[in-house]
Amino acid sequence: MPLQVNLRLLERIPQKLVGELPVVEFAADFHDEVVRFTKPLQYDLEVIRQGLDILVQGTLSIVLECSCARCLSSFETQLEIEDFSAFVPLEGEDAVPKDGDFADLTPLVREDTFLALPTKPLCRPECRGLPVKAPSRDSRLGATPSEVTSTSPWAALEKLKL
Ligand SMILES: [Zn+2]
Incomplete structure (x- = not known):
């Protein structure tokens, strides 16, 4: 079911719309390297008629599946x-799509949701990316702990922070 409002009812009173919009209804052809839609969009909206326009206000919420921009892990x-x-x-060129007595609000929530998507999602704010390639076991055997840390590029960064 798309996200629709009954225009006949809306002529008399504001309409409250609360529910879920399945992924196929709003993001069936969405493809992105770092963000995927796997769960429905939750909406809690109030629609008001104002003359020849409608005003839609409320909250949207959705769980996204992301790939971390630094370490590539999914979260x-x-x-x-x-x-x-x-x-x-x-009415007019920019009018909301209508089907009989119903107006389809799906394009409105789709647009705002897509605009709000993270472009560089991080699994956690301090994610440092892929682990530094560890030296092979044999070469590490003779190394003292201090030698091991000094080979890490992050060790130099840590010193700068202090
Ligand atoms: Zn990460």
Whole structure:
């Protein structure tokens, strides 16, 4: 089911829309290297008619599956759009798509959700990326701990921070 509002009811009273929008309805052809949609979009919206326009306000929330931009590991993160707001005309070129008495709000939430996606998601803020390639076992056997740390490029960075 797409995200629709009944325009006949909307003529009389504001409409509350709460529910889930399946991935196939809003992101079926979405492809991205670092973000994937695997769970439905949760919406909690109020729609008001204002003359020849409708105002849609509320919150959107979705769990995303991301690939860390530094270490490439997969992780889930919650995307919250707490102040979603869209003002669209009912008629004319920019009108909201209509099907009989219903207006389809799916394109509105899709646009804002896509705009809010992380472009460089990190599994955790301090992620340092892929582990430094460890020296082979044999060469490490004779190394003292201090020699091992000094070969790490991060050791130099740690010293700079101090
Ligand atoms: Zn990471």
